[in-house]
Amino acid sequence: MKKLIQVKNVVKTFDKQVVLKGISLDIEENEFVTLLGPSGCGKTTLLRIIAGFLDPDEGHVIMDGEDIAKIPAYQRDVNTVFQHYALFPHLNVYENIAFGLKIKKQPKDIIDQKVRRMISLVGLEGFEKRDVTRLSGGQQQRVAIARALVNEPKVLLLDESLSALDKNLRKEMQLELKQIQKEVGITFIFVTHDQEEALTMSDKIVIMKDGEIEQIGTPTEVYNEPVNEYCARFVGDSNIIDGIMKRDRLVSFDDNDYECVDYGFSENEEVDIMLRPEDINITARNKGLLNGEVKSVLFKGIHNEVIVETSSGTSKTVIMHVTKSHDVKNEEAHETISAKSFFMDPEDVPTLTSSEVITRANAQAWTDDEEEISISKVDFHVKEEEGVYECTLATEKGTEITININVVKPALIEDKENEEIIQAFDFYRDADEIKESVALDTDLILWADAYAWNTEDDSRVEIWDVKYDFDDENITEGDYPVTFSTQGRELKIETTMHIQEGERIGLWWKPEDIHVMRKMR
């Protein structure tokens, strides 16, 4: 095959924002090339530069060995199918398709012959005299394709051309476009953000990100061997796992080594591992490469999508002291006040304010008529060292309650493997508060001040799971353990097997199903 278009180091900037950061790309004759990427990755800009609607700031576009920088759009051997088709509303179907040929002043009979051939190619016979605005989206799409192809361009550019169609029609048009491309035998450059579209139609997929090309390859290549996490996530469903390349053909994650077929990494290099959900198989416990517990099963028609937890996250257990409610009633003032003792970190003492004490103690006061009143006085003397300190809260009318503030150093749980730290405090609550809670998990996290973060970059890690063993509807006084944990290793699996939530299973895969990728810059 011959190189038809060479894009060489093209840079484009809009308002000081670099949209294309030096793109180089070869496009061959008769190729169906897809520029794939999210919105804002520069794919449409690149297309417009090839079409001649935009000029590159730097670099060259070479077509048939000739730099086309100086050739205006209307003289290029390139035609475009626009995102919203841009059909001429004052012309009918026939006149729209004939537009380009009329401009070229071709003889009438030749025009007629070519237009009719195009109309039958895109299957619009009988629609010649139709008003283009009265056509359906799919028909407009066909007119746009015919209008571009009738000029016999060397390259057809398609700018998100299928995105305005509904799902079924889009699938139909995907096949049709591929069919047309084979029939007319010219190069198609197709821009889309839809990975499925790209996989279905393309000979070559160009994955773009932030104005740069991440990967160029056939659909099989980009699906099976993505170069990095970004490409793996963009094309198809995948499990991406942080791992370490022990040596050639041996990779490790979650403390286990696995055989693979990848090589050429440096020893103990940190890598991203990709496992496609359809490549993971389910077997009996202890019979596979690793064990896990089924977290959820989603029915997806042909297959079930199963989430399996293979290792738990970082967790911390605290004691919830369920106490008798000891509201203080002030008969004279017809008021009641309630508050709970609480635990806190000495580090937080210097910034402790009255309102924070009220929040942490869950302090409330109300009249006999159940009307809420504010707590106006908070008396506390807390030192920045471990100990138990008394604190008095009171209303305007002198209804007061005394609680304990327990200053204790938090027992941090650090998980070296997960690079996470989790902390939480014991806490006091009365039975009613637990019974009345609408979102108990969230409340428990709040009451225990549970918090987890990544040791590497100090970013916050979500508390994924709250486990407890009490019946919150009928809880009585006593001490109860509550465990907070972060998300562990969860793998997504596609299977046709019927499987139950909570089942303990084994998982296995073939060494070649593991795909190891270099970490992204």
Add this chain to the structure above:
Amino acid sequence: MKSFSKMAYPYVVWMCIMIIMPMLMLVLYAFTVKGNDILTFQFTLENFARFFNDTIFPSVLWRSLKMAFITTGLCILIGYPTAYIFARMKPNNQAVMILLVTLPMWINVLVRTYAWRGLLGYVDFSSEMRVYVGMIYNFLPFMILEIYTSLSKIDPNLIVASHDLGADDGETFRRVILPLSLPGVVSGITLVFLPAVSSFFIPKLLGGGQYVLIGNLIEDYFITSGDWNFGSAISLIMAIIILISMYVMRKLDRGAKEAMD
């Protein structure tokens, strides 16, 4: 919406009294002789015969139509490029230019025409030229606004598509921009031609009595000579000409609209 339809009743009454009644009176006057009292009418076609048998009256009518035609034509010639330039400016500048075009309309037409009388006193123009200046000045903004509106409604992607299909700027204008802006031109013509053909104060103020148009004739017969019957007949002839031209415009407009959709 139904509950609001009753709010139109006062307007219907107002229309009957202020528009329909005078129209009927006009028709009545046009077909009767002078000096009828309220109970006895003497019908006649004399007023119309007088108009068409005279050499002056048809020539004044012809002159009025010619004047309106030329005014409209010049308004298109000046207005189209102006509107085209506006439509290609940056949005902010477009708003400023449109404001500048509409700004004179905030001042009463009569006042503006008087001002022109003063200004044109400094140059040696024929009375015909002076009337043209006044007419074009007065009607040009309508033409510009109508054409500008239709030009700015054109999807810029169509122009890109036209270039993509091999058309240079000239071809793109001829084959895409011009046909798509025609509806604006047609409604601009309606807004200029109709008032221009019946205008009377501009020729009166700027023509200095030398340049008589049909509007001036009507005014003379009603106000100066008090011959309401003949004045009504001329008005009716005018009205019929306007109706015909409106019908033609409607046809043209629909043709252009169909091309648009």
